[in-house]
Amino acid sequence: MSYHRGGGHRRGGNYNRGGGGNRHGGGGGGGKRHTAGPVDETNPVVLQFREYARELDEKHDRYERIVKCSRDITIESKRIIFLLHTVDSKKNNQAQVCEEAKNRLHTLCRTHFATIAKELHGLDPYQFGRAYTAGMQEFIEAYTFYEYAHSQNISHWNGLQEKLRYKVPEPKKVTPPVPAAEKVEDEQPAETGEDPMETEDPPVEPSSPQKEIEITCLLSPMDFVLGVGDLSGEIMRKCINSLGSGDVESCFEHCRFMQELYKGFVSVGNPRNRDFNQKLFTLRQSLLKSENVCYNVKVRGGEAAKWGNTDTDGGASFGGMPKDNLDEDEGVFF
Amino acid sequence: MQNAVIKDIFDGFNDYLNKEQELREQIREVVREIDQAAKEATIALQVIHSSLTDVPAACQSARQQFEVCRKGYQRLAELIPEGQYYRYNDHWHFLTQRVVFLVALTVYLEKGFLVSRDTTAEVLGMKTKQSDGFHLDIEDYLMGVLQMASELSRYAINSVTLGDYERPLAISKFVADLNSGYRLLNLKNDGLRKRFDALKYDVKKIEEIVYDISIRGLRADAGAGQGAAAAQAAEQ
Numbered sequence: 001m002s003y004h005r006g007g008g009h010r011r012g013g014n015y016n017r018g019g020g021g022n023r024h025g026g027g028g029g030g031g032k033r034h035t036a037g038p039v040d041e042t043n044p045v046v047l048q049f050r051e052y053a054r055e056l057d058e059k060h061d062r063y064e065r066i067v068k069c070s071r072d073i074t075i076e077s078k079r080i081i082f083l084l085h086t087v088d089s090k091k092n093n094q095a096q097v098c099e100e101a102k103n104r105l106h107t108l109c110r111t112h113f114a115t116i117a118k119e120l121h122g123l124d125p126y127q128f129g130r131a132y133t134a135g136m137q138e139f140i141e142a143y144t145f146y147e148y149a150h151s152q153n154i155s156h157w158n159g160l161q162e163k164l165r166y167k168v169p170e171p172k173k174v175t176p177p178v179p180a181a182e183k184v185e186d187e188q189p190a191e192t193g194e195d196p197m198e199t200e201d202p203p204v205e206p207s208s209p210q211k212e213i214e215i216t217c218l219l220s221p222m223d224f225v226l227g228v229g230d231l232s233g234e235i236m237r238k239c240i241n242s243l244g245s246g247d248v249e250s251c252f253e254h255c256r257f258m259q260e261l262y263k264g265f266v267s268v269g270n271p272r273n274r275d276f277n278q279k280l281f282t283l284r285q286s287l288l289k290s291e292n293v294c295y296n297v298k299v300r301g302g303e304a305a306k307w308g309n310t311d312t313d314g315g316a317s318f319g320g321m322p323k324d325n326l327d328e329d330e331g332v333f334f
Numbered sequence: 335m336q337n338a339v340i341k342d343i344f345d346g347f348n349d350y351l352n353k354e355q356e357l358r359e360q361i362r363e364v365v366r367e368i369d370q371a372a373k374e375a376t377i378a379l380q381v382i383h384s385s386l387t388d389v390p391a392a393c394q395s396a397r398q399q400f401e402v403c404r405k406g407y408q409r410l411a412e413l414i415p416e417g418q419y420y421r422y423n424d425h426w427h428f429l430t431q432r433v434v435f436l437v438a439l440t441v442y443l444e445k446g447f448l449v450s451r452d453t454t455a456e457v458l459g460m461k462t463k464q465s466d467g468f469h470l471d472i473e474d475y476l477m478g479v480l481q482m483a484s485e486l487s488r489y490a491i492n493s494v495t496l497g498d499y500e501r502p503l504a505i506s507k508f509v510a511d512l513n514s515g516y517r518l519l520n521l522k523n524d525g526l527r528k529r530f531d532a533l534k535y536d537v538k539k540i541e542e543i544v545y546d547i548s549i550r551g552l553r554a555d556a557g558a559g560q561g562a563a564a565a566q567a568a569e570q
Contacts, residue, residue, distance in 0.1 A: 049515035264344035
């Protein structure tokens with residue numbers, strides 16, 4: 001079998017393109033030998049495969065639509081993160097920026113995530129998990145970063161999953177769904193007794209008599225944790241930014257928060273996910289940088305750390321103008 | 335001070351991972367049993383390459399193994415939580431493809447036609463539609479059928495060796511049908527496409543066998559010289 005695989009892979013491209021032409025009536029290079037002329041529509045095999053083709057196409061189309069949504073979510077999430085970086089203690093704009101970020105996050109929930117939830121309705125969400133995991137992680141990064149900017153803490157994924165649950169009147173009718181939970185301000189920090197398995201319930205099937213169904217965009221805990229891993233990069237940047245703007249005290253708070261995050265990540269055993277260890281490594285790098293910042297502040301005082309720095313590791317990155325780093329997404333510039 | 339929320343998040347996450355791990359271990363156990371049965375069936379069906387008369391008996395014993403597979407799949411169906419088929423299906427992905435291959439080969443040897451996805455699912459005690467529960471994934475089915483084509487090209491060679499000159503003609507017709515069937519699919523650039531690309535080598539091999547038979551006048555209805563025989567081969 002490996003022989004076939006290898007051979008087919010190398011020379012397959014042309015063959016398939018030829019086949020593609022054939023499918024639409026033209027004579028393709030490799031295809032001529034067997035299917036000269038149109039397909040025999042009465043052939044039972046052909047009849048069977050028509051059905052399979054329809055099913056495969058439907059699946060691929062759905063996948064592509066979800067990927068498209070996921071891309072849009074990624075873009076908007078990155079913008080929200082950028083916006084949240086403009087919070088500056090001197091300008092005293094925290095409340096205003098957070099308000100805007102919150103609104104934009106809610107719009108995302110109401111639009112793109114609702115679309116994905118609709119696509120997934122009645123299907124196995126894990127089948128298309130790969131299509132939206134990137135967007136989901138970026139969104140989680142933006143969302144937790146908003147929470148962090150707002151209240152210096154993040155909340156449990158159960159709360160976020162609740163926001164991705166929608167009630168829609170009836171399938172096939174196009175009505176903007178309303179998020180089941182609207183509140184953000186007083187986010188309860190984690191329902192402690194809750195079984196985490198509950199968050200991965202399959203989409204609820206249409207059951208209620210008022211012709212109202214509940215659809216869910218599944219938030220997998222793995223995505224959440226990976227998103228939180230990305231968050232660490234943002235906090236590191238925030239830590240360095242606040243040094244640049246002279247808000248020295250908050251550096252220590254950011255650093256402490258990241259230490260907590262790191263502790264959490266280290267406590268995870270056997271994650272069965274390739275990305276996870278990569279995230280852990282990056283998180284460690286970010287943590288070292290912000291610890292270095294704190295160290296410098298402590299020894300030399302806020303002013304000194306801002307300008308003079310000859311340290312090898314993190315020194316270069318926070319010695320320069322921190323604002324320059326804003327357009328970089330991940331905190332991976334070392 | 336320990337941050338309570340973060341601790342809670344990661345405790346929950348660890349819990350979630352552990353539960354998943356446990357379930358995966360259970361799945362692995364069942365999959366191993368099905369795998370064993372599939373192996374037995376494979377061994378039984380290897381007889382077709384060395385004997386023409388033992389084929390029905392081989393199909394019979396393969397069918398007994400499918401019964402074992404069926405029970406295994408039913409146990410799997412009970413293990414997998416609703417709507418999480420694709421979360422765990424990497425455990426039985428390849429196995430199912432092989433089982434589909436065996437079922438398709440058996441049905442072809444017995445009846446001479448391509449087993450449909452519905453029938454395969456029925457033999458294995460699975461559903462066809464995702465919404466009905468534990469189902470036979472369409473890509474697994476298509477992969478399994480492609481594996482059968484490779485096996486048939488080998489079967490064609492060996493049946494000539496064993497003196498059956500008619501069989502390669504039937505196989506050639508059958509595989510050509512399969513080929514035109516697969517041409518109807520819009521395949522993405524994934525494993526299925528790559529495996530489909532290999533189908534043409536199987537088709538080619540079988541056609542060469544048909545050609546060899548035709549050109550030597552070994553076909554029962556060999557009526558003409560080389561030109562006509564080649565044309566007939568092309569028709570297949």
